[in-house]
Amino acid sequence: MADEGNGIIRLRSSDGKVFELTESAAEISELLKDSPREEDDEVTEIDIVRVASPCLEKVVEFMKHYDEEKMKEIPTPLGGSTFNEVMDQPWYQDFVSDEKMNRDMLFNMLSAANFLGIKPLLDLTCLKVTFQITGKNAEEIRELLRLPELTPEEEAKAREEHSWIFEEA
Amino acid sequence: MSIPHGPLDINTMIPDDIMEEILGWLLTSELVKSVSGVSNRFRNLAKRDQFWQRKLKEMVYQQRYSNKASGGERSYELPEGLGQHQLQRCCWFLEHKVQHLNVAKNTADGTGGEGSATSEDPKSSDVDPPSFLEHGPVLYRRTDASMLFHHRLDGLQRVVSLASSTDHPHECIENILEENSLRQRPPDWDRIRNSDRISDITVMEGRQASVFSFRQPWWSSVARSDPDLPETLAFSTRYPLTLVTEVAIKPYADWTMQTYSWKKWIVRVYNLPPLSPTVSLVADEAADGEEAPPEPIYQTHTTCPSTVWISSYDMLPMTASKSLTVEQRTAEAFKYLARQTPAYESPLLDTPPPRNNAWQYHELPSGVIGNVITITLVGKNFRQFEESGYYACVQRVATRGIPLHKSQEVAAAPRLESRMNINDRKARFISRAVPLLVLSP
Known part of the structure; x- marks a missing residue:
């Protein structure tokens, strides 16, 4: 039997690619932690059917790094007005930077983190989305998230609900 | 998948x-x-x-809690x-x-x-x-408070401020409320926060005659032989609910610079359940051709025996019973208050040296919400004369916070014009007893 935490976990993506990480790195995921394993097996294979390989590769990269450098908890409310002020660890800043992660990948990662139960990754991606929304008007947010436009009636209703601000601000 | x-x-x-x-x-x-x-x-x-x-x-x-050691109960x-x-x-x-x-x-x-x-x-x-958040004074203005005090409606005397004792009617608690007038400067909160010397605040501040010119602009307790007896001042906010941020109080110094200060003070904020107006009040308003009052902000009803902070939302009405003196009615009102649990209670706050009449300032922690503020003055420092008892006298009290309107309809309710004829203003003020809670500064 493998020593506790020293076993190998192989994650198979929805398109069949396999990524390896140690048991201790996989502990961060609620789903992987609770997955059934054979006691004598040094290597456990788990199918992650809801996550494609490009995304799973990044998820595994995150889990491996987290095993070496824990991500600080994100305070609520946020303790800063920019993403880098709130997340002051360079590796994590870089991991979700615009250069390294496009919009679709960010939302895929968010969805994967939610599916796998990886709270720090979920927090990090949610934080990134929060700052992508921040400072944008409703139309820009709709464009970012590719959401349909509101009907004029719905828009009027939304404004009416907060007229105390729109009229006086 | x-x-x-x-x-x-x-x-x-x-x-x-x-x-x-x-x-x-x-x-x-x-x-x-x-x-x-x-x-x-x-x-x-x-x-x-x-x-x-x-x-x-x-x-x-x-x-x-962010600056405190972790592990404490939040x-x-x-x-x-x-x-x-x-x-x-x-x-x-x-x-x-x-x-x-x-x-x-x-x-x-x-x-x-x-x-x-x-x-x-x-x-x-x-x-x-x-x-639009209207950060500013949260208590009634002096004039409005005085009008209410002198007018009985349905046999109920409504007050928006109460003192545990008052030495003389002309030294009443209403005197120390802020006034919206050219004769009284609004408090300078930056100076209040940093005030620790007499010279920071002119001693003449607030001494101008009020609209009731026979009144002197201070409140005085009765003379007490025991200098450790506390005095409590209670004020209802002019909004049904208020986020209270700051409270300040200034001891009174007479023309000889004798300061009738206290040893410590405590600030409490209560969130009392306001009651709906009395039926007769509603009927009177309808008969006068006024618009029907809006639905009460709160539908909560609690029974308050005999003495009451009853009737309208945010006022502190006293019992209508004619058999009780003002002192007895006041005492009953304070007894009622003493049975309530404050939403916030400050620690025992320090004061400047006894002869200093500078503003005493307290910033409340975040999120203190209520509709009644009390200030307890603990102990007294001076007698007026060698033979007299000990007095506490206050020149002014100032507060800040933001009104918490339930909806934009409440915020948009009609406001009292400051330039109205005093009689018209009084009549309108009383007739609008219910929407009183939205009067603007």
């Missing part, structure tokens, strides 16, 4: 609880101005009372029945406070705040919150 191809459908791939987490980190201003108009889903998420309750609680926790009880608008106003105000502190800190650190992702330019961030 197959890999989704084509454009991502973010709306369906992110569940509500995750979307709520994302929105929960946004500033209230963003949520209200932009996000709620993005889509019906966003609007519905940002409309949930639980969402705002959680946001407010987290904000209060952070502001109250507690904060939101008043029952806070509506969406009230929660939003609280959140917006507390966020502004944090932003301002951060900007001040960054400026001091030389870090500036460049590249801020917030929509507000840090350089333009001012000490004052947005004007």
Whole structure:
């Protein structure tokens, strides 16, 4: 039997690619932690059917790094007005930077983190989305998230609900 | 499961609880101005009372406990029945406070705040919150309080301020309330905060005659032979519910500069359940051709025996019983108050040296919400004469906070014109006893 935490976990993506990480790195995921394993097996294979390989590769990269450098908890409310002020660890800043992660990948990662139960990754991606929304008007947010436009009636209703601000601000 | 191809459908791939987490980190201003108009889903998420309750609680926790050693018990009880608008106003105000502190800190650190992702330019961030939050005095003006005191309606005497004792009617508690007049400067809060010397505040401040010219502008307790006896001053806020931020009190110094100060003081804020107006009051208003009063802000009814802080929402009416003296009625009102649990109680606050009549200032912790503020003056320092008892005298009391309107309808209710003829003003003031709670400064 493998020593506790020293076993190998192989994650198979929805398109069949396999990524390896140690048991201790996989502990961060609620789903992987609770997955059934054979006691004598040094290597456990788990199918992650809801996550494609490009995304799973990044998820595994995150889990491996987290095993070496824990991500600080994100305070609520946020303790800063920019993403880098709130997340002051360079590796994590870089991991979700615009250069390294496009919009679709960010939302895929968010969805994967939610599916796998990886709270720090979920927090990090949610934080990134929060700052992508921040400072944008409703139309820009709709464009970012590719959401349909509101009907004029719905828009009027939304404004009416907060007229105390729109009229006086 | 197959890999989704084509454009991502973010709306369906992110569940509500995750979307709520994302929105929960946004500033209230963003949520209200932009996000709620993005889509019906966003609007519905940002409309949930639980969402705002959680946001407010987290904000209060952070502001109250972030600098304290971890492990301590964190507690904060939101008043029952806070509506969406009230929660939003609280959140917006507390966020502004944090932003301002951060900007001040960054400026001091030389870090500036460049590249801020917030929509507000840090350089333009001012000490004052947005004007629609109406950060300002929360107690009734002196004139309005005096009018109420002198007018009985339905046999009930309504008061908005009470003192545990008053030496003489012309030294009544209403004297120390702020006045909206050219003759009295509004308090300078920056100076109040930093005031620790007599010279900081002119001793003549607040001494101008009030509209009732026979009154002297101070409140005095009765003479007490025991210098340790406390005195309590109670004030109802002029709004049904208020986020109280600061309280200040200034001891009175007479022309010889004798200061009738106290040894310590305590601030308490109560959130009393206001009652709906009496039936006869409603009937009287209807008979006068006035518009029917709006539905009570609160539907909560509690029975208060004999003496009461009953009747209208935010006033402190005393019993109508003619068999009781004013002193007895006051004592009963304070007994009622003593049975209530305060929403906030300060520690025993220190005072400047006894002969100093500078403002005494207390900043309340974040999130203190209520409708009655009391100030207990613990102990007294001086007698007037060698043979007389000990007195506590107050020249002025000042408060700040933001009104928590339940909805925009309440905020938009008619306001009292400051230039009205005094009789018209009085008549209108009384006839509008119910919407009194929305009188503007």
